[in-house]
Amino acid sequence: MNSIILQTTSRLILPAALVFSVYVLLRGHNEPGGGFIGGLIAAAGIAVHAIPRGRTALFAMLRVWPKTLIGAGILLAIISGMPSLLLSEPFLTHQWPFASLPIGTTLVFDVGVYLVVIGSVLTFLSYYLER
Amino acid sequence: MILLALVMFAFALAPFVGAIGGRSSPFVAIIPLLLFVAFCVLLPEIAEGGTLLETHRWIPSIGIAAAFRLDGLSLTFALLISGIGCAVFLYASAYLRGEPRLVRFYTIITLFMASMLGAVLADDLVLLVVFWELTSITSFLLIGHTPEQERSRRSAQQGFLVTVAGGLAMLAGVILLGSVADTFSITEILGKGEMIAADPLAPAIIILIAAGAFAKSAQAPLHSWLANAMVAPTPVSAYLHSATMVKLGVYLLARFDPVFSDHALWIALLTGFGAATMLTGSVLAMRETDLKRVLAYSTIVSLGTLIMLIGIPGELAAVAVVTFLIVHALYKACLFLVAGIIDHETGTRDSSALGGMRHFMPITAAVALMGGLSMAGLPPSIGFAAKELVYETGLAASAGWALVAVALLANAAMVVVAAVVAVRCFSGDLSATPKTPHDPGFAMLAGPIVLALLGLLFGIAPWLVGNGLIVPAASAIAGEPITFTLSLWHGFTPMLALSVLTLVLGVFAYRRWSTIRSRMAGIHQIDDWGPDKLYDRLIIGLQSVSTWVTHQIQPGSLRSYVARTLFIMSLAAFVTLILRGGYELPSFANSLGPDLVIAILLIVSSLAVARARNFVSGIVAAGMVGFTVALLFLFQGAPDLAFTQFSVEALAIIIMLAIVGRMPFRDRDSRIHKERLRDLFIAGGTGVTAALVLLAVLAQPFDGRLSDFFRAASVPEAHGRNLVNVILVDFRALDTLGEITVLGLAAIAAAAVLAGLRRATAEKSK
Numbered sequence: 001m002n003s004i005i006l007q008t009t010s011r012l013i014l015p016a017a018l019v020f021s022v023y024v025l026l027r028g029h030n031e032p033g034g035g036f037i038g039g040l041i042a043a044a045g046i047a048v049h050a051i052p053r054g055r056t057a058l059f060a061m062l063r064v065w066p067k068t069l070i071g072a073g074i075l076l077a078i079i080s081g082m083p084s085l086l087l088s089e090p091f092l093t094h095q096w097p098f099a100s101l102p103i104g105t106t107l108v109f110d111v112g113v114y115l116v117v118i119g120s121v122l123t124f125l126s127y128y129l130e131r
Numbered sequence: 132m133i134l135l136a137l138v139m140f141a142f143a144l145a146p147f148v149g150a151i152g153g154r155s156s157p158f159v160a161i162i163p164l165l166l167f168v169a170f171c172v173l174l175p176e177i178a179e180g181g182t183l184l185e186t187h188r189w190i191p192s193i194g195i196a197a198a199f200r201l202d203g204l205s206l207t208f209a210l211l212i213s214g215i216g217c218a219v220f221l222y223a224s225a226y227l228r229g230e231p232r233l234v235r236f237y238t239i240i241t242l243f244m245a246s247m248l249g250a251v252l253a254d255d256l257v258l259l260v261v262f263w264e265l266t267s268i269t270s271f272l273l274i275g276h277t278p279e280q281e282r283s284r285r286s287a288q289q290g291f292l293v294t295v296a297g298g299l300a301m302l303a304g305v306i307l308l309g310s311v312a313d314t315f316s317i318t319e320i321l322g323k324g325e326m327i328a329a330d331p332l333a334p335a336i337i338i339l340i341a342a343g344a345f346a347k348s349a350q351a352p353l354h355s356w357l358a359n360a361m362v363a364p365t366p367v368s369a370y371l372h373s374a375t376m377v378k379l380g381v382y383l384l385a386r387f388d389p390v391f392s393d394h395a396l397w398i399a400l401l402t403g404f405g406a407a408t409m410l411t412g413s414v415l416a417m418r419e420t421d422l423k424r425v426l427a428y429s430t431i432v433s434l435g436t437l438i439m440l441i442g443i444p445g446e447l448a449a450v451a452v453v454t455f456l457i458v459h460a461l462y463k464a465c466l467f468l469v470a471g472i473i474d475h476e477t478g479t480r481d482s483s484a485l486g487g488m489r490h491f492m493p494i495t496a497a498v499a500l501m502g503g504l505s506m507a508g509l510p511p512s513i514g515f516a517a518k519e520l521v522y523e524t525g526l527a528a529s530a531g532w533a534l535v536a537v538a539l540l541a542n543a544a545m546v547v548v549a550a551v552v553a554v555r556c557f558s559g560d561l562s563a564t565p566k567t568p569h570d571p572g573f574a575m576l577a578g579p580i581v582l583a584l585l586g587l588l589f590g591i592a593p594w595l596v597g598n599g600l601i602v603p604a605a606s607a608i609a610g611e612p613i614t615f616t617l618s619l620w621h622g623f624t625p626m627l628a629l630s631v632l633t634l635v636l637g638v639f640a641y642r643r644w645s646t647i648r649s650r651m652a653g654i655h656q657i658d659d660w661g662p663d664k665l666y667d668r669l670i671i672g673l674q675s676v677s678t679w680v681t682h683q684i685q686p687g688s689l690r691s692y693v694a695r696t697l698f699i700m701s702l703a704a705f706v707t708l709i710l711r712g713g714y715e716l717p718s719f720a721n722s723l724g725p726d727l728v729i730a731i732l733l734i735v736s737s738l739a740v741a742r743a744r745n746f747v748s749g750i751v752a753a754g755m756v757g758f759t760v761a762l763l764f765l766f767q768g769a770p771d772l773a774f775t776q777f778s779v780e781a782l783a784i785i786i787m788l789a790i791v792g793r794m795p796f797r798d799r800d801s802r803i804h805k806e807r808l809r810d811l812f813i814a815g816g817t818g819v820t821a822a823l824v825l826l827a828v829l830a831q832p833f834d835g836r837l838s839d840f841f842r843a844a845s846v847p848e849a850h851g852r853n854l855v856n857v858i859l860v861d862f863r864a865l866d867t868l869g870e871i872t873v874l875g876l877a878a879i880a881a882a883a884v885l886a887g888l889r890r891a892t893a894e895k896s897k
Binding site for chain 2: 024028029030031032033034035036037040041043044047048051067070071073074077078081091092094096102104106109110112113116117119120121123124125126127128129
């Protein structure tokens with residue numbers, strides 16, 4: 001699908017979508033957003049970038065197989081539950097190490113969700129792209 | 132701590148053993164040797180009648196503990212497993228030198244050894260089942276060592292299906308036993324023996340547990356997997372079929388013998404099947420020429436003997452079980468390894484084609500002779516004592532004459548097998564072999580030599596093994612401490628007469644072995660109607676049934692899947708709704724508002740989907756439905772949901788756009804009128820049902836308990852104001868973890884299918 005229009009517009013859409021997706025991911029705990037939506041937005045941006053350029057361009061841009069993102073995401077989500085085990089609390093009881101700073105293991109978990117969503121969509125999509 | 136540590140040590144070292152064994156280093160035998168030494172250290176305490184018990188918390192909520200128990204019986208097994216493991220590991224380092232997949236082999240055989248140890252040491256029924264199934268899985272991998280061979284795959288699968296089916300029966304029996312005894316602890320169950328045996332459920336428990344044990348220990352008619360498992364490399368056969376895998380069933384029955392020993396069904400079942408197996412194995416052993424298969428059938432005879440002995444109540448039977456068990460493990464491992472040496476050195480293991488090997492392999496010949504003595508039950512080997520005990524037990528039992536007659540025939544067959552393996556190949560005139568043989572190196576001879584010498588040593592000095600091992604183990608089977616002095620020479624007794632008779636019969640049959648063998652092999656009904664053929668028919672039948680079912684429910688058309696799913700789902704909901712009277716209408720007051728615009732938009736876009744003539748307009752129209760729903764969420768105060776819905780819709784359209792270029796593009800609807808009517812019916816029915824369900828839901832008063840809880844708990848407990856996200860990542864994080872795993876796996880599975888499609892189309896276009 002070698003469309004000049006798509007190629008040109010995707011140049012703008014990709015960075016915008018990525019920045020926006022990270023913003024949505026980060027604000028998710030208090031405002032509408034979160035890892036799942038963020039992941040969808042990022043995946044949409046990358047897809048728009050990859051559809052006119054093909055499979056090789058997608059892998060060149062990601063630098064890893066999309067499948068790797070799935071594994072990394074699930075791993076992150078599991079890791080985020082580990083501190084609770086060390087404190088002998090139920091698995092995935094999230095920890096908030098800083099009293100004043102609203103950063104906790106939930107963020108790690110959410111990043112995991114974010115990566116799995118991107119990885120899943122792109123894994124699936126990559127087989128429909130031209131070489 | 133020590134027992135748990137030993138079992139876990141064995142499991143944890145598997146990759147390590149794989150790494151050493153992969154280089155064919157003889158030092159690989161150190162690991163089982165260490166375990167063997169550890170169990171030897173524990174021996175004195177057990178020999179004095181002690182029992183080592185330890186319990187670790189595992190799943191306390193359902194009363195399952197990681198409990199271990201070391202008494203005479205489990206120690207006997209543990210010593211055999213680790214000791215013979217030592218011989219086998221050492222032997223394999225030379226026997227399998229240069230084979231591919233050595234790392235895999237050693238890793239799995241170590242895991243197998245660890246599972247066996249776990250199974251015989253477990254003091255919790257559930258833990259026992261877990262280890263039991265682990266031995267099934269690992270033995271499946273061991274038997275299927277060369278998966279590129281069809282025979283190897285079939286044998287592995289057969290062994291697996293038979294033992295796992297038995298394992299399922301056993302699991303059912305174990306659950307029943309656990310509920311009757313109100314505990315899963317084996318020690319406690321042994322203490323409640325009389326109460327359990329008197330329970331009306333006892334016959335069911337006995338049948339189910341016996342079924343599991345019979346499958347594992349290859350009792351007729353489930354015996355054919357054992358002989359077929361001979362496709363595995365010889366070290367595997369020697370290990371699985373002398374001391375480990377097939378003895379696990381014997382262990383299980385011996386373990387529960389104190390509970391059921393006086394139950395009539397237990398006695399009938401075990402002696403009946405044991406005797407039948409002895410006869411079956413004897414007949415089959417007489418038909419074979421392949422050394423390993425001959426030994427395999429003689430193993431079936433021995434297993435039958437053991438099961439029969441367990442079935443006979445009394446202290447003497449318990450002693451006979453343990454003695455025969457140890458004897459059999461020693462000589463059978465030894466002779467299997469010898470058969471492997473013959474195969475390895477000459478290139479054949481067809482006993483009818485071998486002769487005069489003593490000239491080339493004097494040491495091997497001597498070892499084989501010593502092993503053969505024990506197998507034939509001749510003095511001064513311990514095999515003699517074991518055979519006398521079998522006869523003595525049989526004579527003392529009720530209906531003993533029948534059992535003794537069976538044992539006489541089976542033991543005569545053993546004499547023949549021993550002579551075929553240990554004498555025939557080595558004596559007589561030299562025969563030409565594919566390779567010029569000579570005695571193998573230290574690694575392959577050490578194990579058989581030690582095993583054969585032990586057989587003789589224990590015969591000459593029975594007290595070495597009698598007081599320390601056999602009496603404590605027999606006490607565990609009998610359920611009470613017993614005193615017994617094992618001796619080789621009993622004086623002139625009926626048993627001695629029977630022994631002489633056995634020998635005469637055996638020698639007589641061996642002299643005419645060629646004639647008898649070809650006559651027996653000529654009975655083709657055994658091949659045509661035996662359980663092995665039955666198994667094949669069963670598998671073929673199972674496959675055709677599953678092919679038929681698959682064709683019925685998986686025609687391959689996505690449309691028909693969707694149609695069937697929607698139809699059944701909505702029919703179920705509709706019927707329930709009408710029959711249970713759940714149908715209700717909410718009040719429609721205040722429903723005339725700006726939201727009505729969204730409703731109209733939804734109806735219009737849905738109609739557009741239905742009217743769409745090709746994919747592109749269909750995708751656009753479906754997108755419109757999705758965006759309108761997102762709008763609805765937004766106006767109803769669910770911005771998060773709306774946000775997600777928007778993203779999903781946008782992404783879906785993008786993906787569809789990528790896919791649509793690869794789909795067959797049709798400008799027209801290819802359905803005929805009848806199909807369109809059917810689709811209309813399904814779609815309309817689903818829509819009406821969904822609407823009715825939603826209306827009924829709306830008619831109920833709103834239950835705010837959950838949302839109140841989350842609203843109150845969100846900020847203090849999870850530090851977040853966005854309820855949806857807080858629920859996703861915190862309150863129900865485990866669910867989310869499961870969901871993202873499913874999502875990722877689905878994508879990978881789809882990728883595998885798509886990669887296959889891509890390759891297929893690429894090949895077609897070439």
